[in-house]
Amino acid sequence: MMRIGKAAGWAAFGLAAVSSVLVAxxxxxxxxxxxEGAMDFMAHHLDGNALALYGHIGVAPIALAVMPxxxxSGLRARRPAVHRWLGRLYVAAILVSGLSGLQLAFYTTAGxxxxxxxxxxxxxxLGTTGAALVFALRRQFARHRFWMLRSAALTFAAVTLRVYLGILTGLGVEFETAYQLVAWLAWVPNALVMEAYLWTERQRKGALTQARPQLS
Ligand code: HEM
Structure with a gap:
């Protein structure tokens, strides 16, 4: 039973990792x-928001590709320096693409x-990633991991947005309506699922600590 759970976990991680790298x-x-040729509904940003547009579409995919x-854990344990450098790259990419994404949000034609x-x-x-960075610098690694998982669930919105957009337009919903829906649908469920996962993990660890025999 435990093995099936583990295999399912690895399969889900593999699917998330491959789709993240592909979308990036x-x-x-x-x-x-x-x-204009690749994403014509973004072309209006070129007029006055070109820096934010290129900052976002040029840098956000780096965060998405690095995240998985x-x-x-094997890479983290064997090559901690690689984990630290990729972590810096991830945080820097989110700083640039989060701020530029925020600017684009004010100028979207989607309403x-x-x-x-x-x-x-x-x-x-930006907030969850910043919190994860602060806990890494303070060497509070359990908290660092929690906040990075929250950040990753939001980074993964780049994948879920495209999946939901495909499903909704495939079901016949007009592109404009589908696009407005996915601006929320892409990340709110991801964040809720991650909170549920972290809550379950906390409960399980709490139960284990209580069950452990006291030494003194
Ligand atoms: C998680 C925080 C993110 C926010 C707040 C955000 C925000 C935005 C906004 C506001 C737009 C323009 C929408 C419009 O004008 O209608 C956009 C477009 C875009 N974003 Fe993001 N984004 C995020 C993450 C990402 C990630 C991780 C990627 C990595 C692939 C990404 C790649 C793109 C691309 C390629 C576009 C151009 C349109 C498209 O191809 O779908 N974004 N984003």
């Missing part, structure tokens, strides 16, 4: 095609409902 790579289609490697969803995501993304 596909995001760079604007390099050969240009923004940070959760490989204020979608803009609020994106803006809130940007603020919570």
């Amino acid at each position: 790579l596909v995001s760079y289609r604007f390099l050969p095609l240009g923004v 490697f940070q959760f490989l 204020s409902f979608a803009g609020t969803g994106f803006a809130l995501l940007a603020v919570i993304w």
